[in-house]
Amino acid sequence: MCLRVLILEDYAPLRRVLAVTLQRAGCQVTLAWSAYEALRVLEQHASDTLLVDMDMANGESWRVLRALDTARHPIPIVVLLSPEHGEWHELESCGVRAILLKPVGKEALLSGIRMTWRDTGEQSSGTTPFLLPHSLYIK
Secondary structure (H helix, E strand, O other): OOOEEEEEOOOHHHHHHHHHHHHHOOOEEEEEOOHHHHHHHHHHOOOOEEEEEOOOHHHHHHHHHHHHHHOOOOOOEEEEEOOOOOOHHHHHHHOEEEEEEOOOOHHHHHHHHHHOEOOOOOEOOOOOOEEEOOOOOOO
16 A cells, blocks of 8 residues: 555654654555645645544644545545544545544554545545544554
């Protein structure tokens, strides 16, 4: 799997764990810590998938999702979501392809990223997001 993944996460320790996990799986990873940074990266660099933490402060994650939706940006989006987060039904209209519940395990993370793209790098045809339960914790 050689996908270019942009990670939007404001918590540096989790950002590092996600990056290392995806890099070890063969992904090229770019990091962003704010909505502004993520949108700037997407304008300047090609990414195959966007991984977004929906629990970011000040609505940063929603700011990115709305901007991409308004611009009709075709990037597949995978979100990390706390189980108590009640807005997951609203994510479908924002281009979200996969919802991963926290704490996310390594296998669920990799499955969520892989399932948004076929091995050829083409977008998957499904538009309804799927929910993956956590099982293995990232170590």
